[in-house]
Amino acid sequence: MNMLMRLSSLVLFSSLCLLSRGQDSLIRYVDPFIGTGGHGHTFPGAAVPFGMVQLSPDNGRSGWDWCSGYHYSDSLIAGFSHTHLSGTGIGDWLDISVMPLTAPLADTTQGIKIRFSHDNEYASPGYYRVTMDNGIRAELTATARCGYHRYTYPQGATPTIRLDLAFHLNWDTPTETHVTILNDSTLVGYRYSTGWAHVQRVYFAARTSSAFTKTILNDGHSASDMSDMAETYDKGKGVSAQLIFNEHHGHIIELKVALSSTSYDKALQALNEIPSWDFARTRKSAADQWENELRKVTISTNNDALKRVFYTALYHTAIAPTLYSDADGEYQNAHGDVHTMPGGTSRYTLFSLWDTFRALKPLFTLTQPERYTDMLNSMLAFYDENGLLPVWDLSTWETNTMTGYHAIPVLADAILKEWPGLDAERAYEAMIKSAHQDIRGVPDYIQYGYLPQDKAGGSVTVTLEYAYDDWCIAQVAKKLGKTADHATFMNRAKSYAQLFDPGTGFMRAKNSDGQFVEPFDPFWSEHDFDKAQYIEGNAWQHSFFVPHDVAGLAALYGSNKALGKKLDELFTAPSVMHGENISPDASGFIGQYAHGNEPSHHIAYMYNYIGEPWKTQERVRQIVDSMYHDKPDGYAGNEDAGQMSAWAVWSIGGLYPVNPAAGEYVFGSPSADKTTFSLPNGRQFTISAQNNSDRNIYIQSATLNGKPYENLYIRHQDILEGGELVFKMGPKPNKRFGRNPETWPGGEGNW
Amino acid sequence: MNMLMRLSSLVLFSSLCLLSRGQDSLIRYVDPFIGTGGHGHTFPGAAVPFGMVQLSPDNGRSGWDWCSGYHYSDSLIAGFSHTHLSGTGIGDWLDISVMPLTAPLADTTQGIKIRFSHDNEYASPGYYRVTMDNGIRAELTATARCGYHRYTYPQGATPTIRLDLAFHLNWDTPTETHVTILNDSTLVGYRYSTGWAHVQRVYFAARTSSAFTKTILNDGHSASDMSDMAETYDKGKGVSAQLIFNEHHGHIIELKVALSSTSYDKALQALNEIPSWDFARTRKSAADQWENELRKVTISTNNDALKRVFYTALYHTAIAPTLYSDADGEYQNAHGDVHTMPGGTSRYTLFSLWDTFRALKPLFTLTQPERYTDMLNSMLAFYDENGLLPVWDLSTWETNTMTGYHAIPVLADAILKEWPGLDAERAYEAMIKSAHQDIRGVPDYIQYGYLPQDKAGGSVTVTLEYAYDDWCIAQVAKKLGKTADHATFMNRAKSYAQLFDPGTGFMRAKNSDGQFVEPFDPFWSEHDFDKAQYIEGNAWQHSFFVPHDVAGLAALYGSNKALGKKLDELFTAPSVMHGENISPDASGFIGQYAHGNEPSHHIAYMYNYIGEPWKTQERVRQIVDSMYHDKPDGYAGNEDAGQMSAWAVWSIGGLYPVNPAAGEYVFGSPSADKTTFSLPNGRQFTISAQNNSDRNIYIQSATLNGKPYENLYIRHQDILEGGELVFKMGPKPNKRFGRNPETWPGGEGNW
Known part of the structure; x- marks a missing residue:
């Protein structure tokens, strides 16, 4: 995308937002104190x-x-x-x-x-x-x-x-x-x-x-x-x-x-x-810029508290990453080198990728058409300067915080969505480099097919996260016609299965001798990353991170029903952690589901993949109602640079990017009566929840642009077309809706 | 009880314990490190x-x-x-x-x-x-x-x-x-x-x-x-x-x-x-004394971890109260006065009554025949010296920690059990004094029929606890033939109903104008006792403390079924707390049930009072399995001077004193295959769980001394008779067992 295109679409987008100013101001629903109490860690x-x-x-x-x-x-x-x-x-x-x-x-x-x-x-x-x-x-x-x-x-x-x-x-x-x-x-x-x-x-x-x-x-x-x-x-x-x-x-x-x-x-x-x-x-001027941001996704509801939660969340999705370069694109990185982003574009920093690859970055593909190109290219600039994509970039310094190589799903999502201004081949080269780096346990992960606990910490979390990121590489390889790479990385994407223990129904750490680490206690949490088998949590929260292959995970359990039963147990197990050095990050419990930290964020939506969507609807609604509120302690854990808020924005609207690079958004249960995405192309996409109420939380049926719609997800491309998705809500599950496996999300993405 | 009697029964009891020494040592199952991690706060x-x-x-x-x-x-x-x-x-x-x-x-x-x-x-x-x-x-x-x-x-x-x-x-x-x-x-x-x-x-x-x-x-x-x-x-x-x-x-x-x-x-x-x-x-000598203690309640199980949990718990039930007087009964109290306990008896201190009136003190009526008289009389000595019974006596100083006047249920239980060596009339005088004290909000409680939140803190917790303690006074009044007092205190025992809000189904704080305090959030927790409406918790944990009148509570909900539904919600609600100053004491969550603190301790057993005993059986087993284990962090919260352990001792055995002064112990689901109480009168009472296993957690039927037994509780007196209670366990609820309301616990005690 050249500079002219960028400017013209900026103008279009801004004027679009200004056109709708007949309405009340939306910034009045934002309370910057939400998140400054509890463990939200936001600033006012x-x-x-x-x-x-x-x-x-x-x-x-x-x-x-x-x-x-x-x-x-x-x-x-x-x-x-x-x-x-x-x-x-x-x-x-x-x-x-x-x-x-x-x-x-x-x-x-x-x-x-x-x-x-x-x-x-x-x-x-x-x-x-x-x-x-x-x-x-x-x-x-x-x-x-x-x-x-x-x-x-x-x-x-x-x-x-x-x-x-x-x-x-x-x-x-x-x-x-x-x-x-x-x-x-x-x-x-x-x-x-x-x-x-x-x-x-x-x-x-x-x-x-x-x-x-x-x-x-x-x-x-x-x-x-x-x-x-x-x-x-x-x-x-x-x-x-x-x-x-x-x-x-x-x-x-x-x-x-x-x-x-x-x-x-x-x-x-x-x-x-x-x-x-x-x-x-x-x-x-600042208020106008915020009003503009908030106009991008609007909701209708007569619940003012929900409006405060939603718009404050939307506000928090537009704080980070933060601008790092001068007006002319120049910046000095942490090594002391001065660079200039090309063509007056901007360098960004504060990439909390472990958190935000999940829901914030996919949201940006709908809300930040202007800035997102620069954010993506900022990650590639980091790659040029450091030889690897960022894991957690703070002031352009690699803090090496948390696990995975999650710049990959972010870039993959953008490439698969054919994001303008991003050089796919250059990004692909960087992704491949990450997948072959000689640090962060990657050589052991490649050698053993999983990260052995006796080689590095975090065996389970790291293995599952690498496996997912590798699936993302495979999808991009396919798109770019790199057949051999596709096969290699689809194979690596199955690594998660190495750690499944059918005896306990949990993902468990293995040592390099192929044996599970003993003793095993699914409630055990260890905060020391070198000793922990599960990062910031326990086996409960970390056994379900297979967003790219829920069908494969269900097969390990023996059936969809068996996986469903395990998920039910997750939500009803006692909310206790064992250990002498328990991570404070796992919080916001429903059973052992811990909404206060990211590893749980996709799990409530997984029922859609196994034919039990009403359970997703019930749980998502419960999570929205219990894990967010409009007081200073309104978040159930660290807000995490926009991720906790992005979850709320998506979920209040009725959707969630379970697999952030699959080009599809899986249905939950909309809390808002109506959610409107004002798209950068000038179109609008609306999600309506008819007959919606605190009791009517179950989807009875759906239509897209007036026609019956049976899928349990919607494609990104369909949203970009504009139109209206209508849910009819009711007080009891309609178990016929989403009964047909052909309507389930998953597979190799919906491009 | 005179000195001679005391000594002779001591000899009897000791020799009884030594007689059974053919078995392995039990102290090897005690791990004093259990409770020294997490927030257990025990010492090794x-x-x-x-x-x-x-x-x-x-x-x-x-x-x-x-x-x-x-x-x-x-x-x-x-x-x-x-x-x-x-x-x-x-x-x-x-x-x-x-x-x-x-x-x-x-x-x-x-x-x-x-x-x-x-x-x-x-x-x-x-x-x-x-x-x-x-x-x-x-x-x-x-x-x-x-x-x-x-x-x-x-x-x-x-x-x-x-x-x-x-x-x-x-x-x-x-x-x-x-x-x-x-x-x-x-x-x-x-x-x-x-x-x-x-x-x-x-x-x-x-x-x-x-x-x-x-x-x-x-x-x-x-x-x-x-x-x-x-x-x-x-x-x-x-x-x-x-x-x-x-x-x-x-x-x-x-x-x-x-x-x-x-x-x-x-x-x-x-x-x-x-x-x-x-x-x-x-x-x-110290080990022998402990072995003697542990012989008083023994279990059979092939689960060694359960043995470690049980015997360590039993060990922790015999630490406090602690001896305070010299060998000749002399002691100096916190005021500097020197007193002597009569006849060579002992003065005890460290009365954590808010915690221990629930399950520890009733356990003492089975396990501490010798010492309990002195402990009870130590509370009366405190009364003599201070003019009021102790709330939380530490080194004979009234620390005024926590709420209620819970020396009363302890004394009431003993009087109703006709405990030897306790002067009932003297104790009753002290109890009446507590109930008419001019501090701790009592005058307001009497005037308004509840403790108004704008008069003092803790409106809900204090009102419900006073109401229960008042019921205890009423029972003693009845026993001692004080008819007018009985009527007065039975009336006060209904005070809890003043705070029930049928709109939300919670007990809620009221101000002196009779209005509920607004706004209301059942998840809200405030640790400051002056501001808190619920002490160390929220409305969820504090709405069910009516152990003396569960039928009355059910009537407020409209039906047994409605109360049952609310209890189900308690165990499945999200485990989050809202607030800026959340009490750390509420912990060990299953939903909003918080086993780590005392207000929850009786709740799982309440289903017995409304005809749904299988739910008690399921929850109790889940609590035993998840809230206790044999590692340093093996307690789900503060061990609290024996109360958390006493809960385990009772519950592993299959019983619990829901109303500690009702003379009856309500059935849960025994984790041990067999539990034997070696009684001071030389008899044994055994609880056997036939066909017991991790899956067979439901009581199918029961016999007492070989005869079919239909009640969902057993009387203290029946235990003292000695004999055998046998449960037949199975993997599915037998909803016919305990279906008849006549078999339910409750009423005015089982004396």
Whole structure:
């Protein structure tokens, strides 16, 4: 896709969204506090969709529940930093912390935490406001690369703004920081740090709406009064700067802070994203961008709580991956190399692939026609720079978090959907490289046909995930006419069967001698990845990850009925874990189904593959109702960079990409009366649930564009055609619907 | 019961137990490490049944999972202290910490932690051994009031023993400590502390097997070398003493430490519980006492894991309450008053009544004929000294932990069972006093007929618990011929009905205006007792506590069937909690049933009251199988001073005291093939499960002493008669068994 095409379709898509503005605003249904309690790990602050800047309050406390800097249970604010991870289970970022003060701090090496109440706090997409107990009101909004602060000081204050480059929490530690004062209202600087991303470099430029009259810089050891405004700098691990303003400047001081991975200069240029000191206008622009996002999938329901859950989820699907490059496509990667994305395209980072390959990335093929090409090409850029596709890219650093090589299903899905702007052969080369890498247990996996537990950890999880990813390669090989590769990888895709134990009905770890690891306890969980046989869970959650071959899995159990029985047991087993070092990630239990973590996400939909769709309908509805709600702890576990939300978006609509690269979406039970996808091609696809209610959760029958529709899934291509899928709902299962095996999903994809 | 009677029945009971010694030892099935992992909070060290001393290793780490001083996940030992709570959710005690060292510590104000491996650790009832990485082997055993340490030092060590009166963790802090060296092998001292028990005084006497040649005392500030052995003392918050021995004394140093609540002198006398330096003999004596305990309830099964679970549970039912008085019955209570229990009887403490009134205390009426009288009278002594019966007595301090006035069901059960040695009229007076106290929300409960949420916290939990306790008073009133009281308290016993919301089918908090508190979310949990409507849980776990009137509860639901449906939902609802401050105590979920905390404990048995006993049989078996196992994390939550274990003892046997004061035990599904109660009257009562297996979990029919038995419960009196209850088990429910409402438990007790 060339630049012109990209622009024209952007215009089309935007105007399409604006056309429907007769309706109420949708952003009012978004509550950015949902996910900031419990273990959701989202942040409440201001960002634009997929922006580089997430300007949000930090409590200044370390701990698992502060991975995003903020947890709803807290009552202190330590500052407002410019980068925040959304929903992750590891904490990092929180770069360039800014705190408004009523007076300069005497001890310039230490920050200060100010108490606040949720009663004095408000957030909506692209906007955050809090009045702290010291009387300062802070308002935040953002553009893609620029944070915009508006501080209103109380009477009698000496307006002061403190930038703290030493501010850090959890895994993150600054390694080198720098501030230069360019003039009486402009600073530049950088913050290098190490943490989850071992190397991270953030350059910034900051400008104030009024001239400061005094500055106090501190290198972490001693303070210096800089009253002459000459160009100065201070180097060290803990640089902070206090900017002090005359009171007569009034009680409002505004501040813009722009970021770049490459240089001061690029950050200074990025300040121009906010051309004038008009906070309201920037806030409105951010809100408009969010409104645009939310218009892409809309629902009808008279249940306002469901609307808040749905639109907040949709909002969270458009936070990550985040923009990494400057406006001209330039970026500095973690190795220190400067590259430029071609043709003004953008580099993205924060690829939480283990989570998001499942439902978020397939959703992007309907909601992010513009940005998705750049995201895909960002993974290929990572491949060019590192020799392998990313597993978990944070600030372009390979964090090697979690298992599998799940860039593959993402690329496969895009290739099979013939995604424009993606070079299929180049992507295929990268995929093949992943499948033959000499790390991450791949040689052992190839040699033994499974990953032996005595060679590396995670035998079951890794084997099943590699097998699925290999199936994805096989499909692409087929499409590209690589027959031999197709056969090889279809064979590898069967690896999961090596670990099935018919005696217990579970997937079990094997050692290199071919024997199952003893003793076996399906409730046992071990969090240490080297020792664990199942990653972040136990045998219950990890025995069903065969999304590409449910029929094959059922054959191992002996029959569809036997697999169905095992799935029933999954949902009714006691919700206990055994072990001395149990993973906290498995949560949100229905029996041993654990919605709070990704390995369970597809399982409720599996009944469709074995002729028991009403059980899917019942369970999906139960999961939507119990695992999501509209309070701060509204997620059942880590939101995980959009995956937990994408599950809700799909499932409330009535669909789910069980096999994310199969080009088909399997039916659940729509919670919304009507769900409309506004497609980039200008068409609309609507899913209606007639006679829908809390009791009428079972699909009685379906029509597509007025004609009877018997399949238990719909093809991606059919959605792109536009039209209407209508479900007739009722209070009792109609076991005739979906009885015919020809209507079941599965097989080698529906392209 | 006079002293003579007590002694004669003790002899009888002991000899009875010894008669059956042809069998294997049972203590080999006890693994004291079960419960030291997960959140069980038990300790692995040495004690005799209900002893004052629990001599056990401490990791020296604070935290919820270190409430007993030790958690299996840890790898450090900081010392061996003499008092340990078993299974509680709050940490205290850990008095008189002793640590063997290979050389005196230079910094005498600080202790030291030594690494160890579980490979070098062993424990059995009354005995604990560890070889630490510094080469010192520590062996521990105990008598009732005396701990016995045996330290084997490695070659080249300067044998040193450090007593640390400053050692403290979690809630506990020493307030005043004291050491006096009496001679070259004897010390006395005390440790006063504040914590969960706000006032606690422990006097001790210590004697070493060899003379020490040097001592270093430290008051927490400075050290002094005491080479002359003169009587010395050191006062302060942090007294420690290092005793240093000549190497030529050999590599083994033994140490006895005895405790008393009253004085040095009594502690010195208690040293005589171990008359000679014969560690093996003391260890054997402790083991024999445990073997005696375990003989009281025995099971037959070919499942060794079940035996380990059962006998370890039975072991844990004989740890608390713990002995508090000296050998002559004297004790000093938390107010500083010295009292003497009459006629050489014993005072006990550590009454975790909210937990143990349910199943542990009723079990004592079968297993503790000797000690139970003293335990009951200890509660009356508490009443005499404090004006109210205890709620949670720790070291005779009223900690006011948890809710209800649950000394009442304990006393009521004993009175109704005509327990010898308990003055019923005196106990009744105390019970009435509790029910009219002017604290703990009782006046509001009386005024409104329920505890309004806007008057005090815990509206639902407290109201339901008071209502049950009031029913217990009514039964005693009836027995004692107090007709008016009977009517009054039967009326109060109906209070639960005030809070039933037919709209949602849950018990809900009401404010004083009579309105339900809004909004309502049955999944909501709040740990703050002042704010919580349900204590340590949510509406699911707390809507069924009506053990005295299940028929009345069913009537509120509209029918037995409707209540049955709600119970089914309880076991299948998603296992999620909502809230910002969720109680960690609710755990061990099957749906919303939470076996890890007490409010759920009776619920699986409730199906018996509504004609669906097969559902009880199915659930009880599932709970036994999933919530207990023979690893360190073998309990699904806090062991809670014997309650979690008592549940297992009853349930593995096939029974449970749903209403602990009804004199009847309701049938579940026996996991053991045979369970034998060796009764204090010399008789045996046996429960046999014929054709029992993992699949044959349903009762098909029953006989009592050879005659068909139709009831779904057995009376306490029938058990005392001795005999045999035989269940015929099968793989499918026999819905005819227990179909007749006349066979159901409930009503006004079965006396």
